[in-house]
Amino acid sequence: MLDLEAARTFALVVQNQSFSEAARRLGVSAPVISKQVARLEKALGARLLQRTTRRLGLTEAGTAFYAHCVRMLEEADAAERAVSRLHAAPRGHLRVSATVGFGSLRIAPLLPGFLARYPEVSVELVCDDRVVDLVEGGYDLALRLTAQPGDLLVARALTAVRQVLCAAPAYLERHGTPQRPEELADHNCLRYLRSDDAGDTRWAFVSEGRSLGVPVAGNFSTNNIDALRRAAMAGLGIILGSSYRLEPDIRAGRLVEILGTFLPEQDARIYAVYPSNRHLSPKTRVFIDYLVGALGDS
Incomplete structure (x- = not known):
């Protein structure tokens, strides 16, 4: 198995073109560095460095190994950082x-x-x-x-998140409570305007096990769900919205849920x-x- 520390030492020698400089950076003596590189060459069965009195160069095998060595060390460092992040205190x-x-x-x-x-x-x-x-x-x-x-x-x-359909008690008293999704055609439906289209012109229901898209229309639409909710509580019309937004008003009696059996259980x-x-x-x-x-x- 390749000695990762020896590979790191070899890369440092190549990058600094010097055994002594690599030793200084690692805080050890030059002979220690030389022995590590020698053990690495023995393990690989190939000479990696050409040493002369004037310069230090890579052999053909050394050039090939160094390229792989750099990538391997980068991946090893990335792996260490990933593990460290798991144990680091969130900040x-x-x-x-x-x-x-x-x-x-x-x-x-x-x-x-x-x-x-x-x-x-x-x-x-x-x-x-x-x-x-x-x-x-x-x-x-x-x-x-x-x-x-x-x-x-x-x-x-x-x-x-469950979708709920509801209206104010005053609205339902004036206009009646729809019993089926198709009856929404006779009601004022308050529509939410999304950023990607003109608004919710069809509302999704489930009838007898089949999906049903019902066209809806009304005299008020907005891209602000709270404004839509307040309009519904004021008795303007029927609203379709997320349960987390409307259920507090339903529990307080400000809104009444309708057609609940026709809405998907989980949208x-x-x-x-x-x-x-x-x-x-x-x-x-x-x-x-x-x-x-x-x-x-x-």
Whole structure:
């Protein structure tokens, strides 16, 4: 088996073109360096260096071995760094992207506990409903609501998210409660405008085991889910949104859930995602673990 330290010594000799300089850098004597290189040559069965009184040169075998040696040492150093990161104390600034609703309602309340547990970590939570570029934006990770996180990202599921359909009691008293998804054509449906299209013009339901896309229309749409929620509570119309956003209002009686048996039990999940070409730092790893423990699969 190749002696990694001997290979490192050989590379240092080549880079400095000197046994004595390599010895000085390693804090040993030149004869120690010479013996290490000699043992390496014996193990490989080939002379690696040509020594003259004026210069130190590589043999053909030495040139070939040095090229492989550099790559091998780089990989060994990378492996050591990877292991060290696993055991290093989490520290540094953590930049996290999340949607406005999930970030403010579910993540922000968890941060005091996380920061108390990891006092050397600081968190910057950027809440935006747009899908951001993690690398260009300098984010360590993003929390995304999706059915498919994408092939270019490493994703870890945090929690399932259920969609709920609801309206204010006053609206239902005036206009009646729809009993089937098709009846939404006769109602004022408040639509959320996403950044990638004109808005939710079709809502997804399940009827008799089959997926059903129902066209909806209304006199109010917005890209702000809280504005949509407030309009629904004021009795303007029917709203479709995430359970974590609307269930507090349903429990308080401000909104009434409708057509619950026609909605998919689990539309999507919240994922913690980060670029696949990036090592997971200790601060990012413990943050994801903390969220998994706190959110579970609720």
